[in-house]
Amino acid sequence: MPIFSSSKKKSSDEPAKEILTGKQRRIVQKEEPVLRKKAVEVKPDDISSKPIQQLIADMKATLDSIPDGVGLAAPQVGEPYRIFIVSGRVFLKPSKRIQIDEYIEKGETIRPQDAQIIPPDLVCINPVIINFSKEKKWFDGEGCLSVRWLYGKVERSTKVKLRAYNEKGEIFERGASGLLAHIFQHEVDHLDGVLFIDKAKDLETLPEEDRPVGA
């Protein structure tokens, strides 16, 4: 989903593994059947396999290359697996994010000192939302990297709890509110073949002059 991304460091106590360089992939658009299929689970033992690790690296490189991207699901790069990632930029303090967003909007590159403080992208494999708040809200301005350049209002739970495997094959749970809750629901929908335009109202095309430079 649009609005952001980053690269991450390896921790030094891990055994030395081959470092996979991600390749930017083409983002498939809404007409393509892969976006309408139910994606398949990754076997936990396969998470450490080279094809899955390469796919995750490719997804990070792809999301990184999109100035307004905040989340990306594997079917969006043509791979029908239950994996999505959330850009590390989402986890920045709001004041820092606003500053970095301003550079991006102007089409400037992020300064190296800012790039360093961007947290790693969050990788979610076989994600399940295990709790939705009863409280819902019509979120304004939802869009999708596979439905350029439509935006609309979508009703989503204001808080959710997600359970997933991370890229090391460990299970984790994470509660989310605000933007992150919104992203979790949008990306899990992708894994079930659902696009935000199926649920949105007041859809509008973003005028060209409002689109981020370089997007």
Ligand code: ZN
């Ligand atoms: Zn999307």
